Amino acid sequence: MFQLTPAEIEAIGLSLKVATASVVCSLPFGLLVAWLLARKSFIGKGLLSALVHIPLVVPPVVVGYLMLILLGRQGFVGKWLYDSFDITFVFDWKGAVVAAAVVSFPLMVRAIQLSLETVDPLLEEAAGTLGAKPAQVFWTITMPIVLPGVITGMTLAFARALGEFGATITFASNIPGETRTLPLALYTATQTPGGDSIAMRLVVISVLLAGIALLVSEFLARRAHMRIRRGYPT
């Protein structure tokens, strides 16, 4: 039977940990940026949109390298973080989280933004006349209506984070138990003589993991959808 080796368990656990942490950490920012892009008009909106979408269009290795320059221990921001808070990303699982979060961010923002754009601001206006404060309107009207979109965004980001390779290996390196997630373990196996069977096993695990993530999100999104039933007539 399919018996997982300690190294495989380690890679799976690490992958899940990194992907989950990256989605959880980027969600508040994703909501904020999506809301700004969908609802507000301000100077530099185009620039913000371009900045958010950069990781989607440039090779992940480039993103990883830029992050290394910026967040590495000698980097502009990285040095300050290390000196003042003793935080370091390179050779650390937190680095893998940051790499996964940056690369998957545009997918999350995109899905939430599209969903937000379908919410009729007039409904929020109506909620205001009924006595709800802006924050209450957001949580009782806007959020429930965009929930399927948020779930979709989180799933896409999670899947992208699970598969993240280029930025991670460039920025956080390939250290067993620390930053060696499934794709990195798979890559290592293919670079090792006689590692084909190990690689094959990792491929199966990766496919299974992604499939389960998709099924779970599909289930959640459907449940949220059921409660909302889009396309209410005006």
Place this chain on the structure above:
Amino acid sequence: MIDIAIKHYMHLGDNSFHLDIELNVPTKNVTALFGPSGAGKTTLINVIAGLLRPDSARIVIDRTVLNDTEKRIFEPPNTRRIGYVFQDGRLFPHLSVSGNLGFGQRFSSPVAGSDKITFGRVSELLRLDPLLNRPIQGLSGGERQRVAIGRALLANPRLLLMDEPLASLDVERKAEILPFLEEIGQLFGIPIIYVSHSLPEIRRLAKWIAVMDGGKISAFGPVEQITSRIDLAPLTEAPGGGSVLSGYVIRHDEKLFLTYLECEHQRLIVPMINADVGAPVRVQVRPEDIAISLAKPNGLSVLNVLAGHIENMRDIENSPSVDVLLNVGDQDITAPLWAKVTKLAVKRLALKKGMMVYALIKSVSIDRTQIGIG
């Protein structure tokens, strides 16, 4: 009293629009906001609700200042306690009927006298019980508006704004909602500002009317008075228009299916209506249904004979008709009444301004839809 003074300048594409309003609305009864499309009716109530921040405004309801640009006071919509029934209902799609109704209750802070508006009473009045667990998507247009009205009421408003709540409904659905609207103001004692461009609707529901045109109030006063003014005729004339007489029920004749009313100290007999004795009523009378007689008629089938004098006359070009504005009633209590007669009749009877005449109205020419209760 609701004191409203607003100045607001808007650009709409190539056009600009200037809203310049001064209006004092009584905190009792229904006040209609009437005018052609583009007159600024919706803009005005959006400013009152706080949905639009005007260049300069002072809005005070019973000494509560909601907006005073000079003193830099601007209450946001959620603290104004002004209910708003939108034309399209704007029900929340992710909530059921009871969820929508409860939303109003959930966030409104309790105030003195708010115990009058309970979920039970609103639900009973608007017959919402069978709908409570239904999703919004399955509701008909009329049901949606009933839910929207209930939701606004349950937020305990100090003023209720209604933006053509019946405009999107067909005739039957309108007839379904109108009776509810008639009862609301009376039962809960909430003043209502009702936007409409349907005069029959206004005549039936409203006591006061503000006529709007081009961003300004061109007239304000009791519905009977304003809708009978000659100078406003181009604005207030509508198909099936006419005058409104107000009075109250004296008695019913159940055998002959008639109701006796007293209107401006004179008796008016109409087809039987479902109202208590003493209940105030308003009757809309079409100009075509009125005949004019110089003497009190004898041997005539017409039941309603109202004494009055001719206030004004206006020839209608290229037509056989003349509009005659009568003033019926005693010397001190009179009501304007529009009649339409032929030029030939005016000539034969030698009708002139100031003449004493009798207005004859056939009872059967008045149907139930022309009579408003309350």
